[in-house]
Amino acid sequence: MSTDLHSSYKKLIVKNKDLIVLSSAQAMLQWDMETMMPPNGVSLRSEQLALLSGLQHKMSTSSAIGNLLKTIFKHPAYESLNEVEKRNVQLIKKNYDEQTKLPTKLVAEIAKQQAITVNTWKKAKASRNFNLFKPELEKLVALNKQAASILMEAKQTRTPYDALIDIYEPKMDAENIAKIFKDLQTGLEKLLQKIKTATQPDTRILLRKVPVEKQRAIAKLLVEALNYDVSSPNSGGRIDETEHPFTTGYYDDVRITTHYHVDRWTSSIFSVLHETGHALYEQGLPQEWKYQPVGSSCSLGFHESQSRLYENIIGRSKEFWIKVMPKIKGMKLELDEFIRAINVVTPSKIRIEADEVTYNLHVIIRFQIEKDLFADKLTIADLPTVWNQKYKQILGVSVENDSEGVMQDTHWASGLYGYFPTYALGNIYSGQIINKIQQENPSWRDEIAAGNLENIRAWLTNNIYKHGNLYDPADLLKKATGEKPDVRPYLRYLEEKYQKLYAF
Numbered sequence: 001m002s003t004d005l006h007s008s009y010k011k012l013i014v015k016n017k018d019l020i021v022l023s024s025a026q027a028m029l030q031w032d033m034e035t036m037m038p039p040n041g042v043s044l045r046s047e048q049l050a051l052l053s054g055l056q057h058k059m060s061t062s063s064a065i066g067n068l069l070k071t072i073f074k075h076p077a078y079e080s081l082n083e084v085e086k087r088n089v090q091l092i093k094k095n096y097d098e099q100t101k102l103p104t105k106l107v108a109e110i111a112k113q114q115a116i117t118v119n120t121w122k123k124a125k126a127s128r129n130f131n132l133f134k135p136e137l138e139k140l141v142a143l144n145k146q147a148a149s150i151l152m153e154a155k156q157t158r159t160p161y162d163a164l165i166d167i168y169e170p171k172m173d174a175e176n177i178a179k180i181f182k183d184l185q186t187g188l189e190k191l192l193q194k195i196k197t198a199t200q201p202d203t204r205i206l207l208r209k210v211p212v213e214k215q216r217a218i219a220k221l222l223v224e225a226l227n228y229d230v231s232s233p234n235s236g237g238r239i240d241e242t243e244h245p246f247t248t249g250y251y252d253d254v255r256i257t258t259h260y261h262v263d264r265w266t267s268s269i270f271s272v273l274h275e276t277g278h279a280l281y282e283q284g285l286p287q288e289w290k291y292q293p294v295g296s297s298c299s300l301g302f303h304e305s306q307s308r309l310y311e312n313i314i315g316r317s318k319e320f321w322i323k324v325m326p327k328i329k330g331m332k333l334e335l336d337e338f339i340r341a342i343n344v345v346t347p348s349k350i351r352i353e354a355d356e357v358t359y360n361l362h363v364i365i366r367f368q369i370e371k372d373l374f375a376d377k378l379t380i381a382d383l384p385t386v387w388n389q390k391y392k393q394i395l396g397v398s399v400e401n402d403s404e405g406v407m408q409d410t411h412w413a414s415g416l417y418g419y420f421p422t423y424a425l426g427n428i429y430s431g432q433i434i435n436k437i438q439q440e441n442p443s444w445r446d447e448i449a450a451g452n453l454e455n456i457r458a459w460l461t462n463n464i465y466k467h468g469n470l471y472d473p474a475d476l477l478k479k480a481t482g483e484k485p486d487v488r489p490y491l492r493y494l495e496e497k498y499q500k501l502y503a504f
Helices: 003-035 039-060 063-074 083-101 104-127 130-155 160-168 174-196 212-225 265-283 300-314 318-327 335-342 356-374 380-395 421-440 444-449 454-463 473-481 488-502
Strands: 237-241 247-250 253-258
Touching (some): 003 104, 003 253, 063 083, 160 174, 174 356, 237 265, 356 421
16 A cells, blocks of 8 residues: 555544544443433433534544545555455445535434434333324424435435435345345244144243342343353443343443333343343454444344344243253243243234244334335324234234334334334344354254353354454345345244244
């Protein structure tokens, strides 16, 4: 690399590091808002987040970054950059091109409105009052529609909604997702019919009342089993409590949250396993790429593939609990009964409580609604009715109030439009990933039964974590599994698993 090209590249990476550090600070403020912040702090916090978002936008669209990008791309020695360097420059340019299209005022308004809307959502959910939530959600969606229309040009997508999807799953669009989801839904509904006619498991073990302190102890056991450190002097993790579980952080400080229910004690088990999957991905990214664009996760779909793999494929397996269950004191759990109970398939109203088979139907419903909302086929006022109709039609359940319906998730209050499809895409990817692991290591289940998750972790590190954001999602999936997105391995995994559990 020539001296002037090297100098320009180094300056660009330094400026981008500042953006990454600022973004991580924003994430910690948002974490605090969800976990520790007193209720009266929301007004100040909305101003803080608006200011930081505006500052971040100004920094990412500065003329200095624009000039450095021009210098690098026009330099006659550009092709001498290696693969990582080129990807860094391309990712910075993508962000620069998109952000320069967005007015700083709009970015700040969105950040401020997100904080206000989340706070209102919490109150509205607690009081089962959608009308309280509706005005703030209308403002936030309107602002995001403005941003989506602007980003559509920068990202060269066909629709505003495609521009939002691209934020979370680059190069994916609603048309392709709809095709994938159609095949997924068809396969799930066929499996669901078989399960409905089979003998149902005894789930009384799930109805026990378990004190929160006991659940906290179980959560610590689980993260220790997965080697997510929350207690040593050198730990880079935490477990905290919030209304809706999530993971946030960067490299050496990655935190998870959960929600404990005394009368639904396994809920926290699977939220902890899920969020730990996210945390392990973040902490497993290459240290040498820290503060570089390539040193981030590939996509939200890949993130969900990790969380769902640990939550379901590992966390709901008998093999995993063989070693973990004896460490849970005072519960008198019978292993086979417990495994059948935690894998029960029952269509329900709440996404985060859903079983493996019906979970993706919850996601498909949200995808369909979001797509119509951003195509102006639905209004905010329509959401509760449409939501309830789809839950009746697709899952066969009746929603009794909007808190267990359209207000159950934090995503729309948080402005995360286009995020929901990544959950189901992540499940599909996880099926392809475990299929590849099975091909390369047929004894992986025996290893888990022996308490050894190191080989699974090593495979994920070598095939996913170590690549960071070097590739777009479809390319990384191809590199890791040899396949493009394909629902068949995931559906086959479900069929084989539930055929054994339900004896059909």
